[in-house]
Amino acid sequence: MKRDELVTNGAFALYRSEMSYRISEFEKSANPDALIAADFAKFRNRYTRKFEDMVGHFAEQGLEIVRMAS
Numbered sequence: 001m002k003r004d005e006l007v008t009n010g011a012f013a014l015y016r017s018e019m020s021y022r023i024s025e026f027e028k029s030a031n032p033d034a035l036i037a038a039d040f041a042k043f044r045n046r047y048t049r050k051f052e053d054m055v056g057h058f059a060e061q062g063l064e065i066v067r068m069a070s
Contacts, residue, residue, distance in 0.1 A: 007048060007052060007055075010055070013051075
């Protein structure tokens, strides 16, 4: 997985975690995936920066974020 993909996936995971109340409302609609994607697009820069900051802080502690094989 490329770094950009990892950052985007990490940002989306943070978004889903912090915006779970919004996600639960979107899931009640006829097309929740489209609503979630559109909402994430509004917050993408915020969560990308937040995730990159987390990765940097983890690296300072000698930790690394990797995607595990599923």
